[in-house]
Amino acid sequence: xxxxxxxxxxxxxxxxxxxxxxxxxxxxxxxxxxxxxxxxxxxxxxxxxxxxxxxxxxxxxxxxxxxxxxxxxxxxxxxxxxxxxxxxxxxxxxxxxxxxxxxxxxxxxxxxxxxxxxxxxxxxxxxxxxxxxxxxxxxxxxxxxxxxxxxxxxxxxxxxxxxxxxxxxxxxxxxxxxxxx
Amino acid sequence: xxxxxxxxxxxxxxxxxxxxxxxxxxxxxxxxxxxxxxxxxxxxxxxxxxxxxxxxxxxxxxxxxxxxxxxxxxxxxxxxxxxxxxxxxxxxxxxxxxxxxxxxxxxxxxxxxxxxxxxxxxxxxxxxxxxxxxxxxxxxxxxxxxxxxxxxxxxxxxxxxxxxxxxxxxxxxxxxxxxxx
DNA sequence: GTCTATACACAGATAGAC
DNA sequence: GTCTATCTGTGTATAGAC
Numbered sequence: 001x002x003x004x005x006x007x008x009x010x011x012x013x014x015x016x017x018x019x020x021x022x023x024x025x026x027x028x029x030x031x032x033x034x035x036x037x038x039x040x041x042x043x044x045x046x047x048x049x050x051x052x053x054x055x056x057x058x059x060x061x062x063x064x065x066x067x068x069x070x071x072x073x074x075x076x077x078x079x080x081x082x083x084x085x086x087x088x089x090x091x092x093x094x095x096x097x098x099x100x101x102x103x104x105x106x107x108x109x110x111x112x113x114x115x116x117x118x119x120x121x122x123x124x125x126x127x128x129x130x131x132x133x134x135x136x137x138x139x140x141x142x143x144x145x146x147x148x149x150x151x152x153x154x155x156x157x158x159x160x161x162x163x164x165x166x167x168x169x170x171x172x173x174x175x176x177x178x179x180x181x
Numbered sequence: 182x183x184x185x186x187x188x189x190x191x192x193x194x195x196x197x198x199x200x201x202x203x204x205x206x207x208x209x210x211x212x213x214x215x216x217x218x219x220x221x222x223x224x225x226x227x228x229x230x231x232x233x234x235x236x237x238x239x240x241x242x243x244x245x246x247x248x249x250x251x252x253x254x255x256x257x258x259x260x261x262x263x264x265x266x267x268x269x270x271x272x273x274x275x276x277x278x279x280x281x282x283x284x285x286x287x288x289x290x291x292x293x294x295x296x297x298x299x300x301x302x303x304x305x306x307x308x309x310x311x312x313x314x315x316x317x318x319x320x321x322x323x324x325x326x327x328x329x330x331x332x333x334x335x336x337x338x339x340x341x342x343x344x345x346x347x348x349x350x351x352x353x354x355x356x357x358x359x360x361x362x
Numbered sequence: 363g364t365c366t367a368t369a370c371a372c373a374g375a376t377a378g379a380c
Numbered sequence: 381g382t383c384t385a386t387c388t389g390t391g392t393a394t395a396g397a398c
Contacts, residue, residue: 024372025374040376
């Protein structure tokens with residue numbers, strides 16, 4: 001399965017650089033030096049391929065954030081995203097397609113959201129326990145809001161690359177700190 | 182141009198009820214009782230048609246919110262959106278497609294975001310002036326965050342209709358009120 | 363203004379040879 | 381495992397009749 005991994009890594013680079021327009025099976029196959037049929041040999045369908053790409057990206061991101069979890073790592077993740085517009089586009093576009101309940105990747109996103117939300121909530125609770133955030137905030141709700149905000153910022157940023165996503169994430173943390181009783 | 186208006190109104194109803202899958206020129210033409218060519222006669226291209234639909238939706242929403250602007254109207258708008266999943270889907274999906282810089286509707290969204298953001302910022306300032314919100318908050322940033330959060334909530338809500346979007350918008354207002362120095 | 367018919371483009375899937 | 385070739389589906393756009 002080394003080839004599969006190699007394909008995903010290359011695909012990730014290509015999409016990051018060239019955007020969603022290059023995200024057809026054919027284009028990705030070209031970039032990887034395979035024919036369309038050759039690429040599909042490894043994944044079967046487009047949806048499986050794309051889901052694998054996004055999954056791979058998540059793994060990379062988790063690795064990146066593992067050094068220091070917490071407020072800063074989230075800001076850094078957002079900063080990093082601003083450097084790979086193609087991936088943000090792919091994520092946004094594929095998610096909007098998968099919103100249809102019978103889309104093959106619907107469950108993948110559903111689960112991804114669920115897990116990220118839970119992880120974030122746990123992180124907020126950790127910060128409350130350590131006194132970094134007021135303890136009378138609803139951690140679950142904050143996590144949902146933060147996560148949604150980040151996704152929304154990405155959408156808006158695609159239309160206005162001047163928008164400083166990380167700055168707004170930081171400011172949200174600040175507002176939260178100030179919201180203590 | 183009465184016919185154009187009639188088409189948009191009907192299209193809006195259909196999409197709201199049946200979702201993005203029904204949002205092809207052909208399906209909309211059917212719903213409106215025209216042939217595909219007949220419908221395109223009025224709009225020329227798919228992008229023009231869809232942009233017109235979304236524009237129409239915005240007008241309707243603005244009318245709805247005109248009664249009482251402010252915090253509550255925003256919450257109500259979100260509550261209303263939860264009742265028209267198809268429109269949320271159309272908005273999300275078409276926006277993600279238009280993110281490509283050379284998409285025919287790219288500018289429409291860019292401008293839409295710019296205007297909504299400015300309107301929201303003005304509203305936040307108004308609330309600060311009247312003492313409803315702490316005056317030491319950055320109105321512009323709050324507007325961007327709020328707007329992004331609402332968009333992100335919609336994305337997540339499409340995968341988890343249990344998610345109470347309005348509740349989280351309300352909670353954000355509350356956090357903001359508590360964030361005064 | 364509206365229809366029927368058709369052209370065109372694209373992208374994904376699949377068959378079968380090597 | 382990988383390629384070439386081809387099929388199929390889908391969706392938009394257009395030509396031309398009524």
